[in-house]
Amino acid sequence: MPHANKFLCSFAALGALFFASEAAAQAHSHADHATTENAPSDFLDVPATSLIPGDIKIKPGVKNPAAEDSGSAQRGMKYFANFNCSGCHAANGGGGMGPALSNRAFIYGDEPEQIYLSIAQGRPAGMPAWGTVLPKPVIWDLVSYIRSISDAPNPQWGSTTSLEAFTIEQVPAEFKETPDPWKYTEPFSFGQQPRPKKAAGEG
């Protein structure tokens, strides 16, 4: 495998076209679950806001082809690390260079097709445009994962911040790698060392 990889890399510049198609084929064989293709024109109707003139409802005909695929979020978690999404948005989407993805708050909309377009097109304040470098099924798996990690407990309409209102935190990613981090919570630590009682996966 390492030899094959080196071979690909060193030849990429020379045989760009050939290897692009090879790599794309490889990507598809990875994501052959994704048989439903969205028509490119359908994406043109996906709004980045909920304000539509004429008070009409828009239901773009775009679907996540992996919506029914139970492995999609798990694959998305790997892509999230491998394409360095986690470097900006942090493990479990806690936020950093890029905004948090863990709290149901999406600037450009939280529908799957809206998240898809945020990844594919990029956004002006720092989100890179991945559409020309990532195959579509990879982006859809990322959408599945992001929808999964954003599923925060939602006890009230807004959110209250106070020392008393801090009640839970996630089991940190160094102990628990999962596409469902909100299923594993502990009492809030107030900046102190988290208690390791539920720690899993420690070497």
Add this chain to the structure above:
Amino acid sequence: MTRELRAIVVFAVLCATGLLVVVAAHAQPQDDVQNEPGTSEGSSIPARELANPVTPPQAEDTADDTAPEVDPPAASVEDEQDETQHGETAIYSNDTDDAAKPASGLEALSADPKQWPMAGRDYGLTRFSELNEINIENAGRLQMAWTFSLGTNRGQEAAPLIIDNVLYVVGPYPNRVFALDATTGELKWMYTPKPNPAAQGVACCDVVNRGLAYNDGRIFLNTLDAHTVALDAKTGKEIWYIKLGEINRGETITMAPLAAAGKVFVGNSGGEMGVRGWLTALDQETGEIAWRAYSTGPDEDVLIGDDFEPYYDHYKEKDLGVSSWPPDHWKNGGGTVWGWVSYDPELNLVFYGTANPGPWNSNQRPGDNLWTTTLFARDADTGRAKWAYQVNPHDLWDYDEINENILLDLEIDGRARKVLVHVGRNGFMYVMDRKTGEIISADKYGNTNSIERIDLETGRPIENESMKPELGKVIRNVCPASPGAKDWQPSAWSPRTKLLYVPHQNLCMNFKTSEVGYIAGTPFVGATVDMYAGPGGHRGEFLAWDPIKREKVWAIKEHFPVWSGTVVTAGDVAFYGTMDRWFKAVNAKTGELLWKFRAGSGFIGQPVTYEGSDGRQYVAILSGVGGWSGAVAAAEIDPRVRNGALGFTGAMQDLPAYTLGGSELLVFAIPETDRAEARNTYGGGDHAARQ
């Protein structure tokens, strides 16, 4: 290469690296990964291959790989349309006070206690002021004089400059510059640059700016999108600007430039993005690049030649910036220069430190990774290295060493020594001979268990084996955490108390490394980090340290990291701010609290002091929490997810219950009625005698 073809190449290489990583990841056990790096066939990809650069420019760049990249020449504003500026200047007053002609030379300005002409106050970065109107007897009566809002509520790390009663200050992205009457607070002009908003997405640790520089009637500004701009200090009009880095390679600029020797010294940021670090000297008059010294690569690029005389022998081999890395990894190896530059006019040397190697996952870069986390002394005119010292060879925990190097003349063991004091991120206080690069002493000043001691024979740290990262394994309780025992926040030195005042933090961490692939313009980290309070439970400390006796004299524990700078005065008062919104004045001899003020937002800025046109002493600081430590309160970060903000969220998760971001410049003075007495009676300070 056409645009389409270029995109295909990127796609192909991404797939060849990134997607094969995916294949490998599928074959790996999901938790508890403990493979040896690059040895287990089929389950992990050797680091050097993951690290292959994939940017189109680098893919094209075959013949000329090793030559320093010469950036576009400075754009002279006069050469373009007259009315075209890189940014906009709004003039608010017609105050053309010809009498306020700038004094000649920064050394003269530094010698005048009324001024604060550079972020560190003087070339030695002492941050000491001879003003003593505010002193330990009356500091308790400090009052607000005036305030000004910069209008951007992100981390405010900049030091205001004061030259001839004009206060110059810069905000975080979008890096607006303001000139205000330092006595009345009246706005004279504002300059709005046009940094690319996308730069925000490649700035690792909030969108901060640490300050401006001034010389010969010019203000020098660095913007987040890696431009440097010269402005007319009187009018705010652009004189020149130049693009120094490329955000598509992850380069930004956040440091305060230093103006010295007719040049402006600027370094890049982006150590978390696989950037190749550099310090660039610009001609102060034209903005043209006089020289650029890279932190990695062949000696030719690092500006190492026959006149390089490092104190320790193991730096004497040729091209160590290449050979101490896996093949080609130095091209993405980090060593950025986002901290402080100091200058010794007598030796004509500039001193600065370089940042961490990339990625944080040390398994991917066997070798010492020179010249990252390295202190350099360079000839200011040519850039050629005089000596170098690598603080953390093969850095394991992201201990950048960009912290300030304070230049002092001390008597040590009966000898007068010209020293450089480096308050290391690794928790050690280095006192070095600044002519030779010899370590005179290196002592722990913070809670450090990752490094046991510094071997003074070789200069190398002796690391604690049990704290070393192992791929995929959680190493617990590493102290200090990645921001170190002290980060960028600068210390101050009082020649009166002979003490160094050190704002710093007390944090430890869990640290787990993982393989990461290099994709230009995206993070190159490979570590899952989770920080928390160190021993004692407090997260910060304001420390007074005696560098001659090599011991702590006193310390004040703080709830949160002390991420502000500090200033100390001839009134024997030291000032600093806390992240929970207190601005404090303490007795520099004892640490006793003299006064505190509760501001609108937490402090991560640098306090300064100066004399106004009315003869009063003022103290100024920006309020506005943020930065790496405070991002959880100023940016969109979830306090319940500990690994956010490169792991800093864990240690700061309760900060939003104390403060949100802000952008207020605060200026304080003692009441008129207390002044005359103060001036004439306190401590026989030089300033009283001078009047």
